[in-house]
Amino acid sequence: RVPQLNLSGYLGQLDNLNNLRHLDLSSNYIGGEIPYGLPPNVTHMDLSNNKFTGDLPKSFGSLTNLTELFLENNNFTGSVIYLAELPLNYLYVYEDRNLEGNHFSGRIPRQFQSIPNLWFWGNRFDTAAMYPPWNFPLDNVPHEQNISSPPSSQQSAMVDYPSSEASETKKKKLSPLRISYVIVGVALVAVCVAVVFAIHIKRSNAKRLRSLDSSNSTLHSHPISPSIDLSTAAQTASPPFLEISSPFNLVPRRNPPVLLTNTEKTSRRKSFAGENKFAMNSKVYTVAELQLATNSFSEENHLGEGSLGPVYKAEFPNGQFFAVKVINMVSLSFDEEEKFMDVIQMASQLRHPNIVRLIGYCVEHGQHLVVYEYVRNLSLDDALHSEVFKPLSWGLRLRIALGIAQALDYLHSTFSPPASHSNIKAANILLDDELMPHVCDCGLSILRPLTSNSVKTKASEIAIRNTGYIAPEHGQPGSDNTKSDVYAFGVLLLELLTARRPCDSSRPRDEQSLVEWASIRLHDNESLQQMVDPGIRRTFPPRFLSGYADIVSLCIQPEKEFRPPMSEIVESLTRLSQKMGMTKSNASIDGAEVEPLFDRSFRSTQTCFGSSPAASLSIDGT
Numbered sequence: 001r002v003p004q005l006n007l008s009g010y011l012g013q014l015d016n017l018n019n020l021r022h023l024d025l026s027s028n029y030i031g032g033e034i035p036y037g038l039p040p041n042v043t044h045m046d047l048s049n050n051k052f053t054g055d056l057p058k059s060f061g062s063l064t065n066l067t068e069l070f071l072e073n074n075n076f077t078g079s080v081i082y083l084a085e086l087p088l089n090y091l092y093v094y095e096d097r098n099l100e101g102n103h104f105s106g107r108i109p110r111q112f113q114s115i116p117n118l119w120f121w122g123n124r125f126d127t128a129a130m131y132p133p134w135n136f137p138l139d140n141v142p143h144e145q146n147i148s149s150p151p152s153s154q155q156s157a158m159v160d161y162p163s164s165e166a167s168e169t170k171k172k173k174l175s176p177l178r179i180s181y182v183i184v185g186v187a188l189v190a191v192c193v194a195v196v197f198a199i200h201i202k203r204s205n206a207k208r209l210r211s212l213d214s215s216n217s218t219l220h221s222h223p224i225s226p227s228i229d230l231s232t233a234a235q236t237a238s239p240p241f242l243e244i245s246s247p248f249n250l251v252p253r254r255n256p257p258v259l260l261t262n263t264e265k266t267s268r269r270k271s272f273a274g275e276n277k278f279a280m281n282s283k284v285y286t287v288a289e290l291q292l293a294t295n296s297f298s299e300e301n302h303l304g305e306g307s308l309g310p311v312y313k314a315e316f317p318n319g320q321f322f323a324v325k326v327i328n329m330v331s332l333s334f335d336e337e338e339k340f341m342d343v344i345q346m347a348s349q350l351r352h353p354n355i356v357r358l359i360g361y362c363v364e365h366g367q368h369l370v371v372y373e374y375v376r377n378l379s380l381d382d383a384l385h386s387e388v389f390k391p392l393s394w395g396l397r398l399r400i401a402l403g404i405a406q407a408l409d410y411l412h413s414t415f416s417p418p419a420s421h422s423n424i425k426a427a428n429i430l431l432d433d434e435l436m437p438h439v440c441d442c443g444l445s446i447l448r449p450l451t452s453n454s455v456k457t458k459a460s461e462i463a464i465r466n467t468g469y470i471a472p473e474h475g476q477p478g479s480d481n482t483k484s485d486v487y488a489f490g491v492l493l494l495e496l497l498t499a500r501r502p503c504d505s506s507r508p509r510d511e512q513s514l515v516e517w518a519s520i521r522l523h524d525n526e527s528l529q530q531m532v533d534p535g536i537r538r539t540f541p542p543r544f545l546s547g548y549a550d551i552v553s554l555c556i557q558p559e560k561e562f563r564p565p566m567s568e569i570v571e572s573l574t575r576l577s578q579k580m581g582m583t584k585s586n587a588s589i590d591g592a593e594v595e596p597l598f599d600r601s602f603r604s605t606q607t608c609f610g611s612s613p614a615a616s617l618s619i620d621g622t
Contacts, residue, residue, distance in 0.1 A: 283360030347443030391535030420481035468502025490555025
């Protein structure tokens, strides 16, 4: 509780305060919009008599324990619909007639009739609408009924300052039938509350156990700015991301690293945890944690640069390594912040052995960072096109192709709702110590239009069309992105076969496009053999090439309707692998080539966890 302390500034995210029950910031000078991340278990919230602005976030609807809410004498706008289902006993959203105040609008939710202590005078609610016949004032409390100071939380504003209609209604007696309805209703509500409470306790216990299990593998927050002088009492009593310091300003506890963005700009930027359309299966990090793990985002930890921003190697005290992607965002609108969190939430659900797993994220001080599992070796682009590596054997190439196909089939068919990658290319395929493929960049490229460098964005849009992976229908309205994935996978199969880049301007004009050059050669046995990477041309029987060429030919069909689904491609590649004698115990017919070739750290001049220009992880049918 910090009322009447002349505090100013803006609220940070509050969704990590699981044990906070009573939040009182009343009668200060705190401004800006209410953050999306709110204390999940709060029961009493008093934000009255401040300078808050904007709409109420959707996250209010998830505060199922909130019974007392005081928002009066601020500058809120928009609807109060997100408060409709809350178990409120007190709701004050009125405006003092002597002050500028709230301007809530829209219909008054029907559920408000059950709130015993309700005060909403001085707003812009729609009173012209024909409300159902229930005991609710059609007009906001009349002007002459207004009060010069807020009613106390122990009193009912509607009782102490009733409208004429409310006063007349109070005098009416309930009939026996109505009394029976009330008794039945109360009983049903009591049962529902008991069930919800039991479920909540069970989930809280499970969540607490998960937190204990993960406590040994996570890093606690560390302040990164010694300039903030904190007392011991303040550190223990304050939220983990806010600090009250002289001269009573509400200021961030930690400053963002200098390399990310200008602090002054980001201090006013909206950042929040997002609406839970999907259960969040990822850890929430702080900037301080990630700065410590990446050695202050040092050059030595720099892994690569993508269109969304740089990527760094992070080492935590328990010895775990992760890859941290810094997304250089512009100042985001409410809807754009929701879009960001939707992408993170969806990506956090992906669970497949051939997909790089999203471990966590950080949304703090206007910064947006994503944490991925760390794949140590190198990208497929490096393995195929860098002269410092020996050629991959044909058996390994086929195994890699099958792993990628299985990952895409998972996205298209198994994951719910079905999704597409939309940016399949060799630089987005990482190879681990066992040379197993891991598809990365699932989900973040869709955020490219929200990044801070619009010039770079436009340039990357042009660049992506010149990579050779883009299907002919790219950009057309109503295009099926899963079919575009199939086309890009076909190009990748050609790249594995030939070790040529999909688009190579250094070659003669008629050979610059790999698809155009290869299409007329796929069904001629002699030409097909000449297409094979010279480094492995004589290392396997040519009879296996025709089946492979048939798969490629179907994938790169100009008309998307003729491309097969990934499930059929997986079956075809599996049969081809079985014909070559590939099994789980003997994954490569040339296993000896695995040796010293890849025994080096994952360091690439290519994307290397960096997001590429194409939009990714689009939802089919939405």
